[in-house]
Amino acid sequence: MARQTDTTVTNDGITDQYEEYLMPIWKDLHVPVKRATGCTLEDFEGNEYLDLFSGIAVTNVGHGDDAVVEAAKDQLDEFVHGCTYVHPQGPAAELAERLAEVTPGDLQKTFFCNSGTESVEGAIKLARKYTGSKEVIALEMGFHGRTLGSLALTGNKAYKADMAPTINDVAHTPAPYRYRSPYRDADDETFVERTTADLERVIGTHTADDLAAIVVEPVMGEGGIIVPPTGYLRRLKEIARDHGALLIADEVQSGYGRTGELFASEHYDAVPDILTQAKGIANGLPLGAFTAPAEIADAFDSGDHLSTFGGNPVACAAALATIDRLEDEVTANAREQGAWLSEELAALEAEYDVVGEARGIGLMQGLEFVDPSAGTGPAGIAPEPDAEFAKHVGNYLREQGIVAGVGGYYKNVLRLQPPLSIDREGLERGVAGIRDAIDAELEAGR
Ligand SMILES: Cc1ncc(COP(=O)(O)O)c(C=O)c1O
Known part of the structure; x- marks a missing residue:
């Protein structure tokens, strides 16, 4: 069936309707979604995004399975x-x-x-x-x-x-x-x-x-x-x-x-x-x-x-x-891809001081960003949480067509919870994007 493209609906149009008619509970809106398949989200202007967040860890077997x-x-x-x-x-x-x-x-x-x-x-x-x-x-x-x-x-x-x-x-x-x-x-x-x-x-x-x-x-x-x-x-x-x-x-x-x-x-x-x-x-x-x-x-x-x-x-x-x-295959894929992702994120922790800790299991992974120059954080135990850095990384990823979550108690954790059906190629793109985002933030002196 041919896809319908209603050119009168735009990303801005949708967010304007949100402003006008939905209760303002979530000011920090992510990419508008017109349709989604597998690990890909498409907005109202035909832009595609790699989804590493699954609508907050929901579409586990992939969008539109x-x-x-x-x-x-x-x-x-x-x-x-x-x-x-x-x-x-x-x-x-x-x-x-x-x-x-x-x-x-x-x-x-x-x-x-x-x-x-x-x-x-x-x-x-x-x-x-x-x-x-x-x-x-x-x-x-x-x-x-x-x-x-x-x-x-x-x-x-x-x-x-x-x-x-x-x-x-x-x-x-x-x-x-x-x-x-x-x-x-x-x-x-x-x-x-x-x-x-x-x-x-x-x-x-x-x-x-x-x-x-x-x-x-x-x-x-x-x-x-x-x-x-x-x-x-x-x-x-x-x-x-x-x-x-x-x-x-x-x-x-x-x-x-x-x-x-x-x-x-x-x-x-x-x-x-x-x-x-x-x-x-x-x-x-x-x-x-x-x-x-x-x-x-x-x-x-x-x-x-x-x-x-x-x-x-x-x-x-x-x-x-x-x-x-x-049971057929998707949980096993989460196990396998999660093990690979874990290692890649651990490498980022080893490489960058701003990554305080990489942690997770399966395809429930997070990177905690810290400010090593700001002394020790809460209870004097680990470096100060850096919520701004995490936010900038999330925004940079979005500009590169990658959707990830930013959250955690200190709002300084990049959350990677993609559909469990994601393949290696998708994760490789995600990890490369995170590396670029960190480099860009460091270069910008943040
Ligand atoms: C562990 C846990 N319990 C409960 C909830 C609430 O779920 P819902 O938003 O479907 O009401 C969430 C949502 O993020 C959650 O992560």
Whole structure:
């Protein structure tokens, strides 16, 4: 079919409409998108961009993947909505059964919603119902969403300004962020021991013996791509157990092949009590989910929770096709390409003082930019974060036709989270672009 080109729609026209008619929540807009395939975005003026960010880690099997699009179209022809919690229907039933197979350990029963935030909110309700306790602990620098419950767990005041009060009874514990940790030079075992001793201290000082859950991103995304050492998740589960609480793994961002396993928890040999999912689950169709062992899931009674759109059949059909693609080849590709990318980014860290740390797993990688001339940064542990440098690198890349994310708690991390179907050539172009961007910034004296 010939592509339609509406020459009256321009990039500026679209952003003007945004200014005029969308609420101004995101001032720093990225490239406008008219269409997207594989790892390529096209704007309204025919410019193409290499996508290294996947719409914030969502289109894991590539934009417009044939199998996913086909599955969604087939379901559109059948029916679009029946409310999963009123009318039993095939796609939700089949997907829930599939999730019982592909999620770790004894995770078995799923609740479907529409987003990551909702999956976290629902998981907290389930933990409270099952344990009969109320308090929740999350990680400093963690991100779990922006509704008032998930926002309370999000460990970053930048998201909370003017929005308090959120839900009560949430405390935060230091993240396993080795680069700026007082324990940065310890071996993995000692690092885990000390970081989780801090958690015990937080439980002792900030809670009232009424702990329902510890919530953790197995690999932290928005905080700046933070990968905890092996043993960390297992120790969190033991501590949760000791306090009669559940371990909730928020895999909204780290799930669905992103780290080179279907779920990041698999790297850590720890089965969470509840696993939250969204983003990559349906390759861009809105769907969220949380999955728990039957014993925990059955704590919910009829009416305890519901979602009108949750488990939408078109989204569930797309999710089934997405999981097939991830299992066929795409997760393995993430593992292979991620290992290569990791080495390339480590080389940049070795070469440039402004790259404080390269870190990541699979195709969830980050480069933390620092200003080595500005002395030590927070807590006197590593060089001062350099958010401006990271921003300039992101902008330079965009001018070269490459889309990457810039974020992290200090806003100084270049985030590379491309579609997991990306090939070596795409990554080579990305790495070369980053090198050029750093050189250009250094030459400009920034
Ligand atoms: C780990 C994690 N949890 C929850 C969310 C919230 O997801 P959503 O934006 O779909 O509500 C995000 C979004 O970035 C996330 O990274």
